[in-house]
């Protein structure tokens with residue numbers, strides 16, 4: 302057992318050291334949102350990252366003079382990212398070659414159970430700590446203004462998972478590891494299906510694919526970089542000064558190819574001077590990276606905005622077959 306606990310500690314230290322070496326924390330503290338760039342980290346360590354339609358494997362690590370990491374294209378982005386972080390752990394801790402299947406998802410990281418090879422235990426713990434360190438969870442909680450007890454609420458844990466870029470289940474495990482929730486609360490969180498959380502956010506709208514994620518965006522997300530899947534949905538919820546004639550204008554989203562599937566007002570719309578909440582639901586339709594600005598304005602004075610809301614989005618997931626794009630660009634430019 303001691304040997305296994307030491308392995309977990311070694312992996313946690315390694316993840317911390319790599320964050321420092323790559324300046325991960327400084328970069329994320331400067332930007333509003335954004336996830337740990339695990340694919341970029343693999344490139345920075347000099348390994349080649351490839352995506353392939355693997356059926357039985359989620360990923361593989363091949364040590365060599367020029368090491369290689371292979372990730373399946375048949376899983377959503379959060380699983381691709383976790384697999385990449387697991388393989389990055391093998392690479393950074395100088396492990397033997399590894400072929401990793403579904404098993405890496407079912408294992409509870411940090412549980413020093415017997416029967417699992419030490420290097421797999423290390424890679425699991427490394428992956429969790431690299432993608433979701435305590436300081437990053439704290440940073441997101443602070444930006445969102447969530448009271449600590451809200452982390453035991455499935456809807457909050459789900460929104461946290463989207464901002465971390467980890468699966469809902471992996472996020473719940475990490476919250477327990479960071480002692481943000483108790484073991485019984487972890488059990489409760491894991492008993493809730495993400496689909497139920499998405500359904501509650503969509504109020505009757507049926508997306509074409511329930512694997513798509515549903516982002517709840519509020520004024521706390523001003524300037525956020527949304528990194529998600531190509532068919533993700535945004536529920537945007539903003540206070541609106543409509544009694545003074547101001548309305549949020551979401552035409553920019555439509556111009557960018559999003560489908561507006563719901564548009565509602567909540568609150569006392571009849572009372573003069575009352576603030577209401579404007580709530581729209583928009584669905585992305587393809588692989589796209591852009592920025593968009595919404596403006597709260599009077600329709601008859603569109604040049605004057607009371608407020609603006611800025612959003613950047615990179616809806617790339619899941620990654621497609623081939624060499625990781627930034628690597629490919631570097632190779633092509635060098636040729």
Ligand SMILES: [Zn+2]
Nearest residue numbers: 399401421424
């Ligand atoms: Zn492995």
